[in-house]
Amino acid sequence: MSARLSVVKGDFSNEYLDWRKLRNELETSGGDPYGVIVRLDGVIKHRAWEQLTDKKGNAFSSFSQFVRDPDKGLGMATDELLKLVDVQGETERRALVSKDVERVELFTRVRDLVRRAIKDDLPETGRHGGDRSKKGNHSCYPNPNMNADGMLSRLKRDRPELAQQVIEGELTATRAAQIAGFRTPVVRLGKPATVAAKLRDHYSREDLAELARLICE
Structure with missing residues (x-):
């Protein structure tokens, strides 16, 4: 990122000041994301990006766009932000040792807020169209490698x-x-107890009995 931003007092909105403070924390957090966590808590709870604009004066349409914007946002990819907030720094380690429940819950809450905000921004896939029965059109088939x-x-x-x-x-x-119904459970072969546990999660007792019968034939 570029040089550290300075936070100055003036006739600025709370959303603008929240953004400036968050950018400062991103520049100076080092190996401890506590300051970033604190600032993200306010930015997300108040949906500050909805009151901010990019360099061209266009309103941010989503949290993810705000995160990626290099000038008036956070200037990072969403997966980079997820990795950053998942870092367990010294502040969180001390909170865990001292059983500081309020601070531990802050880290948990903000990580959840960030993930939910990013997931909420994902667009739905396009509507089906045309003849989906054609062999060359794979849009109607589940993709086993879909992330x-x-x-x-x-x-x-x-x-x-x-x-x-x-x-x-x-x-x-x-x-x-x-x-x-568009993702089939996959059972990886391993120890019998492990396979059995997976099968019990997805099959009824009747189906398990039928499976046992077929295996023993």
Whole structure:
């Protein structure tokens, strides 16, 4: 990033001052993201980016756009921000040792806020169109290599109620996609006890009994 920004008093909005302080913390955090965590808490809770504009005077349309903007945002990729807030610095380690519940909860809450804000920005995948029965059109087939963002985008289109559960952290994108029926559970062969535990998560007792019968034939 560029040289450190200075925070000055004046006739500035609270959102603008929150942004300037957050940029300062990003420049000086070193190996401890505590200051960044504190400033992000306010920026996200108050949705400060909605009151700010980019260098051309255009309003930010999303938190992710604000994060990426090099001039009037944070100047970093969203995955870089996620990595930064996940760092356990000295402040958090001391809080864990001293059982400072309020400070520990702050780190947990802000990490959740950042993830939810970024997930909420993901667009839904495009609507299906044309003849999806054609062999050359693969849009109707589940992609086994689809990443979490891709699954969430499809959930937003096809199963918005499940997408919201992913954003809220109640379900993983993979589990929600399995419930929606466009992601088939994968069982990796390993120790029998491990495989059995996975199968019990997805099969009824009747299906497990039928599977045992077929295996023993």
